[in-house]
Amino acid sequence: MVQYKQARLDDSFAALSDATRRGVLEQLGRSDASITDLAEKFHMTLTGMKKHVGVLEEAGLVTTEKVGRVRTCKLGPRRLKEETAWLERYRQLWDSRFDMLDKVVEELKRKEKIDGRKKRE
Amino acid sequence: MDARRESEATPMKNRTTVERKSDRELVVTRTFNGPARLVFEAWSKPELFKRWWVPKSMMGMSLLSCEMDVRAGGKYRLVFGVDGSKVMEVFGRYIEVTPHSRLVWTNEEGDEWGAVTTVTFEEKGGQTLLVKHDLYPSKAALDGELASGAAEGLPEQFEQLDEFLLTLGANLGRS
Numbered sequence: 001m002v003q004y005k006q007a008r009l010d011d012s013f014a015a016l017s018d019a020t021r022r023g024v025l026e027q028l029g030r031s032d033a034s035i036t037d038l039a040e041k042f043h044m045t046l047t048g049m050k051k052h053v054g055v056l057e058e059a060g061l062v063t064t065e066k067v068g069r070v071r072t073c074k075l076g077p078r079r080l081k082e083e084t085a086w087l088e089r090y091r092q093l094w095d096s097r098f099d100m101l102d103k104v105v106e107e108l109k110r111k112e113k114i115d116g117r118k119k120r121e
Numbered sequence: 122m123d124a125r126r127e128s129e130a131t132p133m134k135n136r137t138t139v140e141r142k143s144d145r146e147l148v149v150t151r152t153f154n155g156p157a158r159l160v161f162e163a164w165s166k167p168e169l170f171k172r173w174w175v176p177k178s179m180m181g182m183s184l185l186s187c188e189m190d191v192r193a194g195g196k197y198r199l200v201f202g203v204d205g206s207k208v209m210e211v212f213g214r215y216i217e218v219t220p221h222s223r224l225v226w227t228n229e230e231g232d233e234w235g236a237v238t239t240v241t242f243e244e245k246g247g248q249t250l251l252v253k254h255d256l257y258p259s260k261a262a263l264d265g266e267l268a269s270g271a272a273e274g275l276p277e278q279f280e281q282l283d284e285f286l287l288t289l290g291a292n293l294g295r296s
Contacts, residue, residue, distance in 0.1 A: 099134070
């Protein structure tokens with residue numbers, strides 16, 4: 001798992017080491033685009049753009065889908081997984097905070113009871 | 122003495138839930154076995170607040186100082202440290218303080234990323250449902266929070282990568 005992650009990380013960095021590929025990601029962050037659109041935007045041949053998109057796809061940063069004759073590119077699933085993991089970590093942080101808060105509330109309850117008893121005496 | 126036995130007789134642990142309600146909202150809920158006035162007290166008195174805000178799981182951090190002026194317009198500042206030296210601080214201002222039912226404050230430490238936090242305490246049958254609601258100024262701000270948090274405990278490069286991905290303004294945060 002660790003190795004897999006590391007390999008994934010290497011892929012990501014390799015993918016991001018190129019200015020055109022970073023530009024493509026930025027572009028896809030704004031909207032999905034076909035390979036033809038991207039090739040035009042970056043003044044590149046279709047074959048050249050296909051190669052770049054291939055590298056990004058390999059790294060999980062981009063997914064592509066072919067509908068008819070057009071291959072549409074969008075940002076990959078990587079961020080989504082991170083969000084789920086983040087939410088779970090965040091939940092765990094609050095859960096342990098609240099476990100401690102439980103104890104504080106229990107203690108306040110006890111104190112109140114004792115104080116109440118004293119008042120009645 | 123009997124009070125102690127009573128606390129041991131309530132082993133049931135309540136669930137904490139977290140949900141991204143929308144592009145800009147993050148909601149945490151939990152039920153406490155006690156009246157709202159006591160749960161509220163634990164949120165609004167620094168000496169009590171200090172005892173639960175920093176769990177052990179928080180990377181060896183502790184609260185070095187905790188100033189809270191809990192009234193509308195009052196400021197708060199929490200300073201966190203590791204081994205006694207300061208590593209970060211959070212601060213802001215209370216917008217609304219309604220005893221036993223509602224606390225609203227700003228989070229100002231992160232410039233434009235500041236969320237507004239609303240905590241409500243709703244009592245029912247001796248228990249209190251607590252809802253903590255964070256409203257971020259924009260989708261990008263909450264995405265950013267998620268992306269920066271996602272990098273915690275991972276290699277530094279990962280953080281840089283996340284930062285880069287963040288600048289893309291990706292649409293994918295939406296689930």
